[in-house]
Amino acid sequence: MADLLHSDQRDLSVDQELALRTAAVRLAGEFIGLYGPETIERFLHTSYDQFATAHTIPNYLPLLAERFARQRLQALARVEGHHRDGKPVVLFLCTHNAGRSQMALGFFTAFAGDRAVAWSGGSEPGAQVNPAAIAAMTERGIDITGEYPKPWTxxxxxxxxxxxxxxxxxxCPIFPGTRYENWDVDDPAGLPPEQVRxxxxxxxxxxxxxxxQLAIPAN
Incomplete structure (x- = not known):
């Protein structure tokens, strides 16, 4: 973990160092046979950096880094053909990954269940999910409080x-062979609940x- 824990970009506490070491061990166990320690540490390293400047609660940074690194490694396994479960993967992107894309992700995950995979991201991730979006989704019985704004890779x-x-x-990134749709949906940032609904x-x-369209029956 030398590269991960001794970067000029980090001033880690003992607890953060321990949390990152523990995260690396967990991820190595989950991706054993696919990716070695160097790849695990690189993804954890860069994921930590993605959040270190945007989030102001240092104790949460290792957890966010681990979650994002896991998602990125899962994505890489699909790209490289190591993971073939036949499930469609849908990615929801907006600017701050705090409102629209999080609500869309919440609905898709709730309706599709384990029949598909869904992720979200933002071009300029915010510091937290919009409380008004959380409240609006709660009214639909969908809890998105466990989500967090993140970039895409x-x-x-x-x-x-x-x-x-x-x-x-x-x-928004464009790659050949991927189906893209642009949804003209208002941004709920700063709006009262009655305008978010x-x-x-x-x-x-x-x-x-x-x-x-994806032939996925909704729950």
């Missing part, structure tokens, strides 16, 4: 079968149409 986009973009414009309902309708 090449392997995540390349692993997706369908990429849904919402407001990220030219910043129509956005939520619009996303729910769009998700149901997408599930039909």
């Amino acid at each position: 090449d392997e995540i986009v390349r692993a997706a079968d369908v990429v849904i973009t919402m407001g990220c414009g030219d910043a 129509p956005i939520r309902d619009d996303l729910e309708r769009r998700i149901r149409v997408l599930l039909d």
